[in-house]
Amino acid sequence: MELNVCWFVVLGALLAGYAVLDGFDLGAGIVYLGFKKEEDRRTVLNAIGPLWDGNEVWLITFGGALFAAFPQAYATAFSAYYTAFMLLLFALIFRGVSLEFRGKRPEPAWRGFWDVAFSVSSALATFLFGVAVGGLIRGLPIGPDKEYAGTFWDLLGFYPIVVGLLAVALFALHGALFLHLKSSGDMEARLRRWIGRLFDFFAALYVLATLATLVKIPSAIAHFHSMPVVMLVAAAITAAVVAIPWLVSRGRAAAAFLASSLVTAALVFLFGFAIYPNLLLSSLNPAWSLTLRNAASSHKTLGLMGAVALIGMPFVIAYTIVIYRVFRGKVDKDKLAY
Amino acid sequence: MGVAHNQPAKLAAFEAHYKSDAGPSPMWVFGWPDDKNETMKMGVSVPGGLSFLVHHDFKTPVPGLDQFPRQDRPPVAASYFFFRLMVGLGFAQLFLLILVGFCDWRGALERFPWLLRAMVVSVVGPFIANEAGWIAAEVGRQPWTVYGLLRTSDSLSKSVAAGQVLGSIIGFGLVYLFLFIVWVYVLGDKIRRGPDTSGMES
Numbered sequence: 001m002e003l004n005v006c007w008f009v010v011l012g013a014l015l016a017g018y019a020v021l022d023g024f025d026l027g028a029g030i031v032y033l034g035f036k037k038e039e040d041r042r043t044v045l046n047a048i049g050p051l052w053d054g055n056e057v058w059l060i061t062f063g064g065a066l067f068a069a070f071p072q073a074y075a076t077a078f079s080a081y082y083t084a085f086m087l088l089l090f091a092l093i094f095r096g097v098s099l100e101f102r103g104k105r106p107e108p109a110w111r112g113f114w115d116v117a118f119s120v121s122s123a124l125a126t127f128l129f130g131v132a133v134g135g136l137i138r139g140l141p142i143g144p145d146k147e148y149a150g151t152f153w154d155l156l157g158f159y160p161i162v163v164g165l166l167a168v169a170l171f172a173l174h175g176a177l178f179l180h181l182k183s184s185g186d187m188e189a190r191l192r193r194w195i196g197r198l199f200d201f202f203a204a205l206y207v208l209a210t211l212a213t214l215v216k217i218p219s220a221i222a223h224f225h226s227m228p229v230v231m232l233v234a235a236a237i238t239a240a241v242v243a244i245p246w247l248v249s250r251g252r253a254a255a256a257f258l259a260s261s262l263v264t265a266a267l268v269f270l271f272g273f274a275i276y277p278n279l280l281l282s283s284l285n286p287a288w289s290l291t292l293r294n295a296a297s298s299h300k301t302l303g304l305m306g307a308v309a310l311i312g313m314p315f316v317i318a319y320t321i322v323i324y325r326v327f328r329g330k331v332d333k334d335k336l337a338y
Numbered sequence: 339m340g341v342a343h344n345q346p347a348k349l350a351a352f353e354a355h356y357k358s359d360a361g362p363s364p365m366w367v368f369g370w371p372d373d374k375n376e377t378m379k380m381g382v383s384v385p386g387g388l389s390f391l392v393h394h395d396f397k398t399p400v401p402g403l404d405q406f407p408r409q410d411r412p413p414v415a416a417s418y419f420f421f422r423l424m425v426g427l428g429f430a431q432l433f434l435l436i437l438v439g440f441c442d443w444r445g446a447l448e449r450f451p452w453l454l455r456a457m458v459v460s461v462v463g464p465f466i467a468n469e470a471g472w473i474a475a476e477v478g479r480q481p482w483t484v485y486g487l488l489r490t491s492d493s494l495s496k497s498v499a500a501g502q503v504l505g506s507i508i509g510f511g512l513v514y515l516f517l518f519i520v521w522v523y524v525l526g527d528k529i530r531r532g533p534d535t536s537g538m539e540s
Contacts, residue, residue, distance in 0.1 A: 079495035086506045090513055097517060104524045148497040 027175020029122025
């Protein structure tokens with residue numbers, strides 16, 4: 001396989017890894033304010049506490065790999081999404097510190113402030129990710145000079161907002177399934193009820209987003225005609241989606257969480273498949289798009305990075321497995337650290 | 339020294355080394371850089387000091403700012419002062435540490451309460467030194483983003499408006515100011531309560 005294509009696939013894998021991993025802790029943040037009891041809130045924080053920052057490393061790696069492999073696309077995208085990125089950074093900053101600061105003082109006002117900061121920033125970050133993905137599928141006003149020619153408002157619109165809401169629904173469901181796996185007693189039972197409602201919310205948006213894609217973005221569908229095998233992925237997603245409430249009702253919490261992980265990863269795959277070989281599709285003229293060829297680094301750089309990635313990845317995978325093994329099982333209410 | 343080799347104009351600005359010499363290059367200990375006349379006002383220097391730092395001898399000259407076209411020179415005063423602030427704070431911390439270590443070794447530390455107060459104040463030293471060093475490194479590299487290859491004026495994003503950049507700077511300023519206040523409050527609270535000894539007894 002050509003190096004440029006390899007790096008497109010690696011970026012897709014990093015994004016999928018990020019969505020699956022950080023997706024559940026962002027989602028835990030989205031549903032967080034639904035818990036009213038202090039003990040339940042602390043259980044949420046302790047469920048994701050040891051894991052969330054490791055998960056966010058995938059986002060940083062994705063940004064770094066995009067910068068090194070496709071610098072032109074990185075530059076244009078980060079400039080186009082400049083203000084949105086600042087919002088994302090502020091959200092991620094507040095999310096990180098609220099986890100740390102919340103437990104430092106006992107006053108309800110103090111804790112309440114960081115609780116709201118944690119939940120709102122989780123939802124905002126997720127929504128912004130979704131809007132960005134929607135914008136990339138729909139295309140951005142990119143001129144012949146490979147520069148973004150629009151404004152902040154051109155990043156919005158019906159389709160990106162639908163995808164943004166889909167991301168919020170997906171992560172909320174994914175996060176609730178994770179917490180369902182990690183909690184016990186009352187909290188577990190409450191989560192089971194929530195999962196039913198979150199599932200309906202997600203299913204409705206999933207159908208809406210699919211219809212919107214079919215109607216508004218015919219180019220994204222064109223690929224499916226040339227490679228009908230990918231229809232199987234779409235079918236697998238639907239099967240996994242349908243399986244989630246069934247698995248939850250039978251008490252198979254781990255399998256249900258695995259199913260939502262699969263759905264998340266497969267949606268990222270479909271996103272990559274829909275935009276390939278473009279990284280940034282120009283809505284003004286398809287010929288002005290930034291592709292995995294005209295936006296790439298030199299062959300030498302891509303090769304060098306490939307060697308580094310092959311050496312580094314086993315370590316990342318190894319420590320990820322170790323951490324998830326150490327913190328497996330239900331949250332122990334006698335050993336809350338957050 | 340890496341800077342002398344990779345970014346010679348930056349080193350010259352750090353040291354306010356305006357004029358190249360035929361012989362050994364001196365190093366300023368004190369002085370006020372005067373960009374207009376390209377001289378040091380009230381300068382006191384160690385003869386051959388800069389030559390020694392860069393080449394480990396007191397003879398070899400170090401290129402001064404006059405070796406670089408005027409449009410390729412960084413702002414000297416800011417580079418010079420922030421670099422000195424970083425180095426000065428570093429040495430001050432080291433000196434304080436040695437002094438405190440010595441007094442403690444002689445068992446006389448409690449006779450000098452001002453030393454203990456100085457230790458408390460010195461907590462902010464590394465933060466300031468860190469920021470000052472960062473500013474010196476960034477200002478000293480001007481007018482380049484990538485030294486000798488890419489000018490700062492050429493590396494601006496075309497599609498990011500000045501207002502967006504200003505907005506993000508103000509936004510970051512406010513967020514960090516808020517977090518700094520919270521941090522000081524939480525830290526002060528922790529210090530007042532003292533160290534947690536419950537886990538240390540066994």
